[in-house]
Amino acid sequence: MISPRRPSGVSPTSNSMNAAQQIIGTAPFTESPVSSPTAAERNERLWEASPFSQILEDGANSAGQAGAEDPQAEDRVVPGKVRGEISLDVVRSLYGSAGGLGNLRRSNSSVIYTGRPPEFPPVKKLNPLNKKRILVSGGAGFVGSHLVDRLMLMGHDVIVVDNYFTGSKTNLMHWFGHPNFEVIRHDVVDPIMLEVDQIYHLACPASPVHYQSNPVKTLKTGFFGTYNMLGLAKRVKARFLLTSTSEVYGDPEEHPQKESYWGHVNCIGPRACYDEGKRVAEALTYSYARQDGVDVRVARIFNTFGPRMNWNDGRVVSNFIVQALKGDDITIYGDGSATRSFQYVHDLVDGLIALMESDYSDPVNLGNPEEYTIKQFADMIVQLVNEHRQRHGDVGKTSTVTYLPAVADDPQKRKPDTTRAKEVLGWAPQWSAVDGLRETVVYFHQIMQQS
Numbered sequence: 145m146i147s148p149r150r151p152s153g154v155s156p157t158s159n160s161m162n163a164a165q166q167i168i169g170t171a172p173f174t175e176s177p178v179s180s181p182t183a184a185e186r187n188e189r190l191w192e193a194s195p196f197s198q199i200l201e202d203g204a205n206s207a208g209q210a211g212a213e214d215p216q217a218e219d220r221v222v223p224g225k226v227r228g229e230i231s232l233d234v235v236r237s238l239y240g241s242a243g244g245l246g247n248l249r250r251s252n253s254s255v256i257y258t259g260r261p262p263e264f265p266p267v268k269k270l271n272p273l274n275k276k277r278i279l280v281s282g283g284a285g286f287v288g289s290h291l292v293d294r295l296m297l298m299g300h301d302v303i304v305v306d307n308y309f310t311g312s313k314t315n316l317m318h319w320f321g322h323p324n325f326e327v328i329r330h331d332v333v334d335p336i337m338l339e340v341d342q343i344y345h346l347a348c349p350a351s352p353v354h355y356q357s358n359p360v361k362t363l364k365t366g367f368f369g370t371y372n373m374l375g376l377a378k379r380v381k382a383r384f385l386l387t388s389t390s391e392v393y394g395d396p397e398e399h400p401q402k403e404s405y406w407g408h409v410n411c412i413g414p415r416a417c418y419d420e421g422k423r424v425a426e427a428l429t430y431s432y433a434r435q436d437g438v439d440v441r442v443a444r445i446f447n448t449f450g451p452r453m454n455w456n457d458g459r460v461v462s463n464f465i466v467q468a469l470k471g472d473d474i475t476i477y478g479d480g481s482a483t484r485s486f487q488y489v490h491d492l493v494d495g496l497i498a499l500m501e502s503d504y505s506d507p508v509n510l511g512n513p514e515e516y517t518i519k520q521f522a523d524m525i526v527q528l529v530n531e532h533r534q535r536h537g538d539v540g541k542t543s544t545v546t547y548l549p550a551v552a553d554d555p556q557k558r559k560p561d562t563t564r565a566k567e568v569l570g571w572a573p574q575w576s577a578v579d580g581l582r583e584t585v586v587y588f589h590q591i592m593q594q595s
């Protein structure tokens with residue numbers, strides 16, 4: 145068994161338990177013996193030769209064992225923090241230098257795609273009754289690609305639709321050609337017809353810089369994108385999960401924010417394209433549920449960070465880490481007293497899957513209630529980056545903070561009340577912001593070394 149931990153996000157009787165409980169690399173299927181190697185024997189030999197077999201068989205201890213010889217061991221933090229019986233090391237291998245990042249090299253004049261590693265990561269062999277066809281809209285993006293990784297490792301058939309506005313094929317390259325995986329270049333503002341059992345609807349730019357760059361398109365994505373995905377869910381009777389946002393609470397007058405809070409949004413401001421787009425997406429979702437009986441789930445996602453964020457994403461985490469790694473000024477908009485609560489992407493993926501597999505239809509906040517002022521957050525990142533650089537013998541310039549004008553309608557405080565997620569999903573974040581940031585610093589450092 146890879147991990148002794150039972151997924152704590154779901155009850156032992158729920159569907160997700162059946163899915164998540166199944167173990168990667170379990171005993172191969174049996175067939176009648178024949179003189180030439182059987183499929184099972186071939187499978188076993190391939191498995192033993194696989195670079196992943198060692199990782200999986202070492203299980204949660206592998207990071208610790210590697211620590212004695214590995215100079216970068218301190219870059220690895222908190223082994224085992226992924227729910228379900230999936231090794232965190234395998235998940236990491238898909239975006240670290242052994243996986244996703246290992247797929248390309250850059251020089252001044254060219255980019256060389258070296259292809260995915262010689263074998264796909266092993267996916268679980270599911271009983272056909274438990275294997276689902278799952279559509280992930282926006283699956284080439286930051287959060288979407290991590291969700292795709294997890295659903296693939298769990299053994300499902302995954303179809304991604306993405307228009308690559310902010311997503312990237314390189315986030316998914318490690319699955320190209322896998323029989324359980326398909327990707328379609330498609331913009332969800334246009335209808336699409338597919339046969340699926342579940343739809344995770346993520347497609348929408350999420351960084352304020354991106355969603356404000358074409359606000360009409362953001363509103364079209366919020367309305368027509370959700371309308372088309374809900375129409376599909378209705379036609380094929382798929383369960384539908386909307387990724388909504390903490391931005392539906394606007395600049396909140398209630399703190400922390402409970403799901404029962406109706407919000408405080410400026411419907412004519414520069415953020416309205418996203419906030420109101422997501423609010424109408426929620427309204428559509430519950431209208432389809434009431435009128436047509438569509439089986440819906442709504443996650444309200446709070447600030448999330450992790451590997452595969454674009455270095456030029458524009459959000460605070462990537463901006464501050466990249467600035468600190470370069471020794472540039474850390475740009476605080478306003479006086480730094482606004483607060484945010486940051487969750488690591490693996491916690492979010494756990495929560496999304498637990499919600500999809502639950503029988504709960506009302507909105508659920510998914511976020512980490514650890515709250516920081518932006519100034520505290522800047523100091524924390526500078527310190528973590530300095531520690532990281534010292535470990536690598538890199539004595540670069542230490543960044544200092546510079547204050548720039550505040551952005552319009554910037555919410556002044558944000559912190560999720562996660563009581564509902566605990567009660568209905570058994571979900572709570574497992575990663576502290578610091579632990580997640582350590583991994584994210586390593587990731588951005590690797591990206592910068594490649595460019």
Ligand SMILES: O=c1ccn([C@@H]2O[C@H](COP(=O)(O)OP(=O)(O)O[C@H]3OC[C@@H](O)[C@H](O)[C@H]3O)[C@@H](O)[C@H]2O)c(=O)[nH]1
Pocket residue numbers: 350351352389390391418445446447448458459460461463464475476477478482484518551554555
């Ligand atoms: O370089 C920067 C970037 C951002 N910030 C500040 O840091 C805070 C967080 O800003 P971000 O752009 O990361 O994200 P925001 O919280 O404003 O919006 C996010 O909210 C939740 C999600 O749904 C979305 O990912 C996004 O809209 C804001 O106060 C912002 O003004 C800086 O001070 N400097």
